[in-house]
Amino acid sequence: MSIPVPPQQNAPHAPHPGAGGPYPAGPSCRFCGSTPAVNVTVRGHQGFLVMMRFLSLPGPFCRSCGEAAVRRMNLNSLWQGWWGLASLVINPVTMLVNLATLSRIRKLPAPVPPAPVAPAPTMPYESAPTVPYGSAPAGPPR
Known part of the structure; x- marks a missing residue:
């Protein structure tokens, strides 16, 4: 017995140049799921009077999310980065490193949104559990 294969649907997005299928292969953005993405780390620095903290936000990022991440960290x-000797x-070194990261991010083409996902099955409204009227507390106990 063979399992029927559903017919292929037309992709809602044009294929990315150099990709084998309708959606490009490779990493996808950690925030929006778009492709293409580049695996970079955006860095930040917080200086305090007697100590400091190094921040990092690892990728991969698409072009728009990567630019936003670099902008926010910078x-x-x-x-917050100047408050220590x-x-x-x-x-300034951290921000120069972010400029190099930004140049790698800006080389990416426009992001292609991820493939649409079917919605999760939900319970029909008629079979949802009901709460009898007046059974919920009206407020805090006195």
């Missing part, structure tokens, strides 16, 4: 570093040197 803005936070601009505000060693941070006066480390913070």
Whole structure:
């Protein structure tokens, strides 16, 4: 007995150049799931008076999410990165590293959204459990 194979549907998005199918192979964005994505790490720095903290946000990122991540980390570093003696040197270096990361992100083509996913099956409204009227507490006990 053979299992019937459903007919292939037309892809809602144009194929990406160089990809084998309607959706490009490779990593997808950690935030939105779009492809193509590049596996980079966006860095940040927070300087305190007597200590400091190094931040990192690992990828992969698509072009739009990667640009937003670099922008957010750099803005936070601009505000929070200077509050220490060693941070006066480390913070500019961190932001220069992010510029190199941003150049890799900007080389990506426009992101292609992920393939549509069928919605999860839900319980029909008629068979959902009901709560009898007046059985829920009206407020905190007095």
